[in-house]
Amino acid sequence: MPAPIDFYFDFSSPYGYLASVKIDKLAENHGRAVGWHPILLGVVFKQTGGQPLTTIPLKGDYSKRDFARTAAFLSIEFKMPSTFPIATQQASRAFYWVQQQNPGAAKALAKALFRSYFVEDRNISSAETVAVVAAGLGHDRAAMLAALNDPAIKDKLRQECDAAIAKGVFGSPYIIVDGEPFWGSDRLDQVDKWLETGGW
Amino acid sequence: MPAPIDFYFDFSSPYGYLASVKIDKLAENHGRAVGWHPILLGVVFKQTGGQPLTTIPLKGDYSKRDFARTAAFLSIEFKMPSTFPIATQQASRAFYWVQQQNPGAAKALAKALFRSYFVEDRNISSAETVAVVAAGLGHDRAAMLAALNDPAIKDKLRQECDAAIAKGVFGSPYIIVDGEPFWGSDRLDQVDKWLETGGW
Numbered sequence: 364m365p366a367p368i369d370f371y372f373d374f375s376s377p378y379g380y381l382a383s384v385k386i387d388k389l390a391e392n393h394g395r396a397v398g399w400h401p402i403l404l405g406v407v408f409k410q411t412g413g414q415p416l417t418t419i420p421l422k423g424d425y426s427k428r429d430f431a432r433t434a435a436f437l438s439i440e441f442k443m444p445s446t447f448p449i450a451t452q453q454a455s456r457a458f459y460w461v462q463q464q465n466p467g468a469a470k471a472l473a474k475a476l477f478r479s480y481f482v483e484d485r486n487i488s489s490a491e492t493v494a495v496v497a498a499g500l501g502h503d504r505a506a507m508l509a510a511l512n513d514p515a516i517k518d519k520l521r522q523e524c525d526a527a528i529a530k531g532v533f534g535s536p537y538i539i540v541d542g543e544p545f546w547g548s549d550r551l552d553q554v555d556k557w558l559e560t561g562g563w
Numbered sequence: 564m565p566a567p568i569d570f571y572f573d574f575s576s577p578y579g580y581l582a583s584v585k586i587d588k589l590a591e592n593h594g595r596a597v598g599w600h601p602i603l604l605g606v607v608f609k610q611t612g613g614q615p616l617t618t619i620p621l622k623g624d625y626s627k628r629d630f631a632r633t634a635a636f637l638s639i640e641f642k643m644p645s646t647f648p649i650a651t652q653q654a655s656r657a658f659y660w661v662q663q664q665n666p667g668a669a670k671a672l673a674k675a676l677f678r679s680y681f682v683e684d685r686n687i688s689s690a691e692t693v694a695v696v697a698a699g700l701g702h703d704r705a706a707m708l709a710a711l712n713d714p715a716i717k718d719k720l721r722q723e724c725d726a727a728i729a730k731g732v733f734g735s736p737y738i739i740v741d742g743e744p745f746w747g748s749d750r751l752d753q754v755d756k757w758l759e760t761g762g763w
Contacts, residue, residue: 411619413622422613432753550749
């Protein structure tokens, strides 16, 4: 089986959320697995001078409209969170902690966290909320809270962000297929064709 | 017949060029005309703090790759211009000068200018080159060169940029359908569905 494709995202990214709903099935259609990589866009933006879309004049108002419209266009549930954007260190650390034990469970947790934030309007920036969402999937709440403070897990997230930047990741979602980078949920059609044809 | 849809673009915008190839047919499929509005992104970017994609770290290299890949994905001829981005005052003024006499001819000129820049790698920032391209469509070269220096035409372009900003335009391409804004050539699928359904 060929190598997995790589899916980089920030848990606070609406387009990252939209891609997260589609990416596994899309890859599976071509016999490919997907490696999920939560990162911190704030760290990446230090490289590119980027800033959260919704804070930019004109573009900010458009973006909020586009998030909801694009979600509906793709038939994906979406509700603009009342607090946006948020810090996603805790959610990302939770992902990597679970991943060390069980990669499949980490992906299920990521989906639950995305859904908590972008459908149920729960603020997943807090360790407490992340632990509650994880507990809903059977993870031990106290162990999760301890893990979120574990220096090794904090290091793991830093390393993942550094590795992403080294690969050129500058936004969310950012998908790499056999070395070819695709930025944005609106490139999923090209990812699909790239997987089918091997490139053009 | 319902009102035309509005298509804003900068002649130096690769995604604007891609949209320009598709937009008329797309609208025509729904019985709609398209009003073309060349603008100067540099003026718009003063509102938003934007900057040319290709000058941004990481994003710049990606963008050049994405221009060519997306053009091929859409089966549109494209060659990255050797000088990029360029000033597009002259091309835009030429458009508005012709438009005052014949809107259909203005659109034909816009297509020829886009093609000169993004297929034939001719630098359309110069009045001389714009006049040569226009002459190829039967416009009087000397009259065109005079028009490009006409204060009334310069004013017309300024007014068009101001009007675009007043409507919230912050990028290229930017398409407005019955008040609904769409940014980017990757929103043409949504424009298509919006025209079909009247919105969602």
